[in-house]
Amino acid sequence: MTDHREVAMVVWPGQTPLIEDCLAALLADYHLRTEAEKGEPVADVAGLPDRYRAEITDPRTAFADDLVLVALQGDIAVGCLVVTSPANGQSEIKRLWTDSDFRGRGIGSALLGAALAHAAESGADRVRLSVWEWRTAAIALYERLGFTVTQSWDERKRLVCMQRSV
Known part of the structure; x- marks a missing residue:
C-alpha cells in the first residue's frame, strides 16, 4: 500500500486545465469499463448514454x-x-475510480477518507453509495470503512446500495 503522503488530493474545479483533462480521462475509463462489465460494451465515449457522456x-x-x-x-x-x-442530512459518493495501473496502493481509501471528512464538515449525518455487485474489491473496501448494505434506492438490477453514518 502506498504511503498516503505521496498522494495529493486536489479539489476540482479551481485547478489547472490539466486536471480537467485528467478528470475526463478517468471518468471515460470508469464509464467505458462499467458498460463493458454490464455486458453492454461501447467502442468509445460517443457510444455512452448522454448523461455519462455529459x-x-x-x-x-x-x-x-x-x-x-x-x-x-x-x-x-x-x-x-x-x-x-x-x-x-445525507451525501452520496459517486464515481470512485482508480486508474488500473495504480490500484492496491491505498488511493481509493485516501479518496474515501477525504470524502467522508468533507461530508461530515458539510453537515451530513450519513453517506450513501451504490456499487455494482461484481465489484467485490470495492465492496470489501466500503465494508472495511464501515459501510453496510441497505435497502436499494435504485431500480437497476445487480446494484448494491450501501450507507454509513459520518
Whole structure:
C-alpha cells in the first residue's frame, strides 16, 4: 500500500486545465469499463448514454453542485471521486475510480477518507453509495470503512446500495 503522503488530493474545479483533462480521462475509463462489465460494451465515449457522456465532456456543469476530488501521484491523476452536497442530512459518493495501473496502493481509501471528512464538515449525518455487485474489491473496501448494505434506492438490477453514518 502506498504511503498516503505521496498522494495529493486536489479539489476540482479551481485547478489547472490539466486536471480537467485528467478528470475526463478517468471518468471515460470508469464509464467505458462499467458498460463493458454490464455486458453492454461501447467502442468509445460517443457510444455512452448522454448523461455519462455529459460528465466526461463537461464535468464542470455535470458536477456543478458537487465536490470532485482528484488524486495525484506526482503530476499524474490516478483517481477520482465525487461527493454530493448534503440533502436531508445525507451525501452520496459517486464515481470512485482508480486508474488500473495504480490500484492496491491505498488511493481509493485516501479518496474515501477525504470524502467522508468533507461530508461530515458539510453537515451530513450519513453517506450513501451504490456499487455494482461484481465489484467485490470495492465492496470489501466500503465494508472495511464501515459501510453496510441497505435497502436499494435504485431500480437497476445487480446494484448494491450501501450507507454509513459520518
